Amino acid sequence: MSRWGLVIDLDRCTACQACVVACKHENNVSFSTPTTTKAGRLMTWIQLVAADAPGATGTAMPLMCQHCDRPPCTDVCPTSATYLNPEGIVAQVYPRCIGCRYCTNACPYAVKVFNWTTPEWPDAMTPMMNPDVSVRPKGVVEKCTFCHHRLMAARERARAEGRDLAPEDYVPACVQTCPGEAMVFGDLDDPHSEVAALAASARAFRWMEELGTKPKVIYLREGE
């Protein structure tokens, strides 16, 4: 079984936020305005943490669900609506979620978002919705899924073609988009994969790993 992981090389990241836009479109994340953002209701699965934020690494840093191997959010969910799936992806079952927001509070990265209202898009954007991703109702929590729907599609295609899933078959939208090729995605348990090699790099670190969350998003420190 694969253990999907993501390596982000901060040395290559240009803070262009293409990943943020790609994610929003890929996953039908609802539209936010400056007003709603100010009220703490920015809907986004991935975002750029400013370099000068306290606790940040001194570099602009794309932040999404860290897909912890010991996620604090899944333990506290009263209905198992959020859980760690066998492939290491922290998943969210929208129809199960009761909207108690305990997981959002337990997450030290504050990367889970809640649908305070029914998701809305400007009319111009509605034709661009991704038919592969369900639209969430109001009152549930949502989060980065490593574009799990892409994994499903890739696996089906591979099966149809009668072959194993190749590393290049499944790539999340952010990784696919990144112009600086700062993001690498793959199976951390595969010793020959690029992510596994990069994760072993001397530059590699995991954010707040001192909390014991064992994230599967690995950052590479800027080179000296």
Added chain:
Amino acid sequence: MDAPLPASTADASHDEIIAPIFTIGRSFRLWAMALAAVVGWALFAWTWQLTHGLGATNLGRPVYWGLYITNFVFFVGVSHAGTLISAILRIVQAEWRRPITRMAEVITVLVLFFGVGNVLLDLGRPDRALNVILHPHLRSPLIWDVSSITVYLMCSSIYLYLPLIPDIALLRDRTTGWRHVFYGRLANGWTGAPHQWHRLEKTISIMAIGVIPVAVSVHTVVSWVFGMTIQPMWHSSIFGPYFVVGAIFSGIAAIITAMVVVRKVYGLERYLQPVHFNNLGLLLLVMACLWLYFTFAEYLTTWYAQEPNELNVFNAKLFGPFAPLFWAMLVFCFIVPFTILANNRTRTIAGTLIASISVNIGMWLERFTIVVPSLSNPRAPVHTFVYKPSWVEWSLMAGCFAAFALLYMGFTKLFPIISIWELSAETSEAAGDPAGAATVGRLHLPPGHGPARTVPGLARTTLGVVLILVVGGSAVAFGQTRPAAPAVGRPDRASAQPSRTGRDITLSIELPDNPTTGALLFVEKGCVRCHALAGNATRVGPDLGRLHFRGTVMDLAGSFWNHAPVMREKMLDMKIQPPTLTSREMADLVAFLTAYRYYLTEVGQPGNPAAGKAVFAGKGCTRCHGAGAWDKPGPDLSRYKGRFSSIFLAQVMWNHGAEMATVMRGQGIAWPKFEGREMGDLLAFLQAGSGGATDERVYFEPGSPRRGRELFASKRCDQCHAVAGIGGHGGPDLGRRGREFVGSISSLAGLMWNHSQGMTAELARRNIPRVSFSGQEMADILAYLYFVNYATVSGNPDRGGELFIKKCSPCHSIGGGKRIGPDLSTITDLDEPIAIIAAMWDHAPKMDQELRSRNLPWPRFEPGEAADLTAFVLSRRSQAAPTAAR
């Protein structure tokens, strides 16, 4: 809305508590409408939120929780008001809890609904709330919450309902129409039978113990919702106890607030007295100190460690945007209540109310400053914003408080807000209450009057109404079962059923209801011509009022027998026809003599007022009671001068014992014990010195032992005390052979007084309501105790057999045919001890002649022998009877 003035009798004092249930005043309507309007507005706000989603709140990322969760924690905290506090007070035997437990328990149950309700308000998808039960994830502290709160809610509801049952039954019996049906259903067949009481008490005490760990678990688990996460200033190991302390703290404050309101609105000043507020105020003071200690420990460790994430929250609370709330919390939770409650002079009802409201505000702020600042300063400093609750959130919060008040008001209109049955009638107040004195009868007993005039006088004034009830056999003990005695159909007659359980046979003796009959017999049969009853006139026979029989009814009967020949001679001399007595008459006469002896001992042995004065000073009574001493805690006792019987004084002393004990403990005075005649002297001292006629004495109607026996059961003396081996355990057996109660009433009262402290502790341990007595009840119970020993007769048939052979067998046999006298198995009506004695008495003249003609001595009975012989005769007859029937 004001309840009527307290009615005079103990029963009517319940009306004061019940009155609010049947009256709805104008201010009640106005308040109810105002509160309903608030609730209505909140319902509108809730609909708004359901339509627009949680977007209607001002919550956002990262402050995902706000007012609702604050209220949830606050309400669950307040819920510790009732069940936990009432259970603890029950278990530690705090007597003063009685009027407040119900009020507290209602708070618990109602407030829990709002605690749970606030969680539902907070859910993004309340329609999926059942997922918590359908798909529970047991590792989530929220599931622990759901389980714990559900159990707590059920336990609290049961714990509220159980002690309500007797009161509901009371209401059922006092209502008609739908209310009657409603209470009838709820009363669940309660009749107040002893076994029901037994079960109820047992269940309540089990619940009281069981509910404590549940209550503690509830708030611990609520705290763990926060403590189990790794968020700064949530992840704290002391959160469990810290929250529990805060919960009890705010719970007590809530009780006090509710008490002040209920007391004021329903005029229950008589029940909710300053002492209750003082005691709860002290508890609140202790909790305020504990709370400060926990808060200090929590914040000091956070600050000292200087962990950056924790410090962010710390600074936000103490110096940042939450500083006004934090410091207000400190003022409301500690400074205000401590200042007020630490001072005796400000720890008044108004003072405790101010402190309580302050604590409630402070504790709400505490919950808020725990929930929100940590969320506002997450580890990942990506977002933050200043959370200010929206109108929807404020409206729903107001709605919760209004709905709580409304439901609480509604409860007071359906059920008594003070537990009636748990409040044993506070008759100690009756001392100053004319109604209490009204039960005191008056007897003029001028000295020098002959018994011939006194006795019918007694009868006329019905003063001689003494029910003598002799409890012997196990079966009759408390009216549970009645043996199939030969006297069936004649319950007034003496009856006996020999039991073959041991070597000794217990004789069941039931004496007539009305000893006045005996008084008349005493005159009619001519006894009075030879015997005085504590009179001064010199008579031929001994003064029966001054004789002290130290024995049982059978010994008295034996004495009768022994004097038969002498008496016959004297009677012949005086040309009086020797009286014959039926067994009923014999029973009446014996009962009368016993009854007479019972209240004449007081006359016969007056206490010494001078010695009583020394007792009064020596036992430290003067430290609290003094003539005209307004600054002493106890009442001036001079009002008892000359007017009250010893029974009444004994009753007053008994009833105020618990209250007095508290005061005395506070002042470090030892509990006085009265030995020997000290109580009699003390009472004589208290009575002495009246300006009235010295020959005027005030008596209670002599107590009825039968009613006393019922009281003995209903006041649950029988749970600790056995009577002749039958009944409860723990206390001494009051019917034990050789135990001598036959002293004066005042010495008996002294005995009760001496053991009252140990008894109070034991009662509370067993969760039995404190016992107090009305004046008549005191007389009854004393009468019962007095007769217990006298009436508990057991005889040894073996010894009786030897006596029979020695004293009776020359003339009589049982089942062996006629000798000189008849075969005793053939005589009817010999199935009761008294009947045997009566038959013996009636054949005494004939037997005397026979014996004289044969030059045989008159057989005499030593104490105990009459009982042995009776036991023998009865047991032989019961064996021989079937044979004879064949």
